[in-house]
Amino acid sequence: MATDTRGLTTTPAVRVRNLHRSFNDNGGVLNGLDLDIAAGEFVALIGRSGTGKSTLLRALAGLDRDVAGRGRITVPPSVSVVFQDSRLLPWKRVLDNVTFGLRGHGSGERGRQALAEVGLAGRERAWPFELSGGEQQRVSLARSLVREPQLLLADEPFGALDALTRIRMHALLRQLCAAHRPAVLLVTHDVDEAVVLADRVIVLDGGVVRADVPVDLGTRSRDDLRAYLLDELGVEGEGR
Ligand SMILES: Nc1ncnc2c1ncn2[C@@H]1O[C@H](COP(=O)(O)OP(=O)(O)OP(=O)(O)O)[C@@H](O)[C@H]1O
Numbered sequence: 001m002a003t004d005t006r007g008l009t010t011t012p013a014v015r016v017r018n019l020h021r022s023f024n025d026n027g028g029v030l031n032g033l034d035l036d037i038a039a040g041e042f043v044a045l046i047g048r049s050g051t052g053k054s055t056l057l058r059a060l061a062g063l064d065r066d067v068a069g070r071g072r073i074t075v076p077p078s079v080s081v082v083f084q085d086s087r088l089l090p091w092k093r094v095l096d097n098v099t100f101g102l103r104g105h106g107s108g109e110r111g112r113q114a115l116a117e118v119g120l121a122g123r124e125r126a127w128p129f130e131l132s133g134g135e136q137q138r139v140s141l142a143r144s145l146v147r148e149p150q151l152l153l154a155d156e157p158f159g160a161l162d163a164l165t166r167i168r169m170h171a172l173l174r175q176l177c178a179a180h181r182p183a184v185l186l187v188t189h190d191v192d193e194a195v196v197l198a199d200r201v202i203v204l205d206g207g208v209v210r211a212d213v214p215v216d217l218g219t220r221s222r223d224d225l226r227a228y229l230l231d232e233l234g235v236e237g238e239g240r
Pocket of ligand 1: 029047048049051053054055
């Protein structure tokens with residue numbers, strides 16, 4: 001059981017217990033992983049290349065049903081996923097991409113609102129190819145958030161963007177999460193991104209959680225946290 005800021009017991013939005021995943025006989029990728037994410041909590045997941053970050057995210061998204069493994073996963077009913085590429089449908093206009101699959105009255109208006117929230121008011125009738133990479137990721141975020149997910153899974157969503165656009169997208173994601181309060185699991189290679197965005201940073205290694213570090217800037221500076229996490233990742237010369 002997780003506890004909230006008042007110390008009260010809360011049911012986590014995400015609960016993973018003893019999760020195992022393997023792709024061949026060379027050993028497991030996930031080896032008994034446990035993880036809780038509270039409702040509204042923003043967790044960043046870092047780890048060296050090939051440690052199983054995407055494997056974990058896909059397991060939470062239910063996108064790995066054919067993969068060998070066991071363990072218990074509980075996620076909320078409403079889950080959205082954002083990937084590094086925006087995965088927009090090229091034959092649909094921006095608004096239709098956002099509202100695709102949405103049912104019910106007023107979905108067009110909800111889509112328009114979501115586009116306004118990500119700074120794309122007026123681009124509803126554009127085609128995806130007319131947008132920049134950053135704008136396409138904004139549409140992808142709008143498409144996720146219009147569904148009001150209780151859990152947002154993001155796999156390197158800003159990995160393909162230039163540094164300035166990334167910074168803008170960080171601000172946007174923070175703003176969207178403050179407004180909608182989904183639980184978030186963000187997979188990233190970027191320790192700075194993790195520290196800037198997350199309430200908690202998890203380091204994956206050997207198929208389990210190696211470190212679970214709250215981002216509490218009252219007790220620790222961002223630089224200190226960054227150095228600590230780089231140490232945990234085994235990045236020589238960058239640690240404390
Ligand atoms: N569909 C698959 N079939 C076989 N092996 C796979 C498959 N998906 C992942 N793997 C293997 O599982 C391991 C973990 O992969 P995963 O993509 O989860 O790592 P990651 O931490 O997200 O890596 P990166 O940071 O490089 O994106 C890797 O060794 C990878 O080769």
